[in-house]
Amino acid sequence: xxxxxxxxxxxxxxxxxxxxxxxxxxxxxxxxxxxxxxxxxxxxxxxxxxxxxxxxxxxxxxxxxxxxxxxxxxxxxxxxxxxxxxxxxxxxxxxxxxxxxxxxxxxxxxxxxxxxxxxxxxx
Amino acid sequence: xxxxxxxxxxxxxxxxxxxxxxxxxxxxxxxxxxxxxxxxxxxxxxxxxxxxxxxxxxxxxxxxxxxxxxxxxxxxxxxxxxxxxxxxxxxxxxxxxxxxxxxxxx
Numbered sequence: 001x002x003x004x005x006x007x008x009x010x011x012x013x014x015x016x017x018x019x020x021x022x023x024x025x026x027x028x029x030x031x032x033x034x035x036x037x038x039x040x041x042x043x044x045x046x047x048x049x050x051x052x053x054x055x056x057x058x059x060x061x062x063x064x065x066x067x068x069x070x071x072x073x074x075x076x077x078x079x080x081x082x083x084x085x086x087x088x089x090x091x092x093x094x095x096x097x098x099x100x101x102x103x104x105x106x107x108x109x110x111x112x113x114x115x116x117x118x119x120x121x122x123x
Numbered sequence: 124x125x126x127x128x129x130x131x132x133x134x135x136x137x138x139x140x141x142x143x144x145x146x147x148x149x150x151x152x153x154x155x156x157x158x159x160x161x162x163x164x165x166x167x168x169x170x171x172x173x174x175x176x177x178x179x180x181x182x183x184x185x186x187x188x189x190x191x192x193x194x195x196x197x198x199x200x201x202x203x204x205x206x207x208x209x210x211x212x213x214x215x216x217x218x219x220x221x222x223x224x225x226x227x228x229x
């Protein structure tokens with residue numbers, strides 16, 4: 001069974017930094033694209049970004065709202081995904097989920113998701 | 124960027140009802156659309172991908188249809204465990220986006 005466990009969330013002041021981690025088990029992690037998705041309290045889902053696998057040169061894509069401030073990386077030897085968040089703003093407050101990508105039918109779908117980790121940006 | 128508009132945003136229904144949720148894309152996305160179910164305090168769960176393919180383990184009362192710009196998620200006979208919020212997501216191009224969600228309540 002695939003399991004994804006996020007960690008590293010917490011409270012931080014505006015302008016600060018935080019690094020989230022996502023540990024994967026039950027899956028050949030290195031084969032898969034991985035996504036980060038967030039959900040502000042009481043709001044809908046917002047895609048944050050994606051990192052491709054080694055076969056696709058670990059390239060990344062980001063939402064405009066985080067581009068230049070957030071960086072997605074991975075360590076396949078540790079089955080781990082990371083989200084480095086810099087210059088945090090109050091509007092970055094959200095539960096952050098990692099999700100595995102599955103390449104089927106011409107694109108990459110995401111399933112399953114981790115349980116999420118809460119990031120609160122407040123002074 | 125491709126915008127996804129879900130309707131309705133809120134739906135009141137009863138057990139046994141047939142429920143239909145619509146997702147409209149601001150431009151054509153072929154069949155690159157997924158549907159997710161989210162219950163309070165839980166992570167989203169993939170129900171349908173490629174617009175109409177049921178994810179493994181998802182009950183057959185869920186179905187999806189559409190292509191291009193208009194898509195629907197149908198629950199043929201609503202069960203108590205189906206009361207949740209449903210989101211569509213396109214995977215046609217970057218940035219990927221989600222619809223605003225449809226909350227299904229009793």
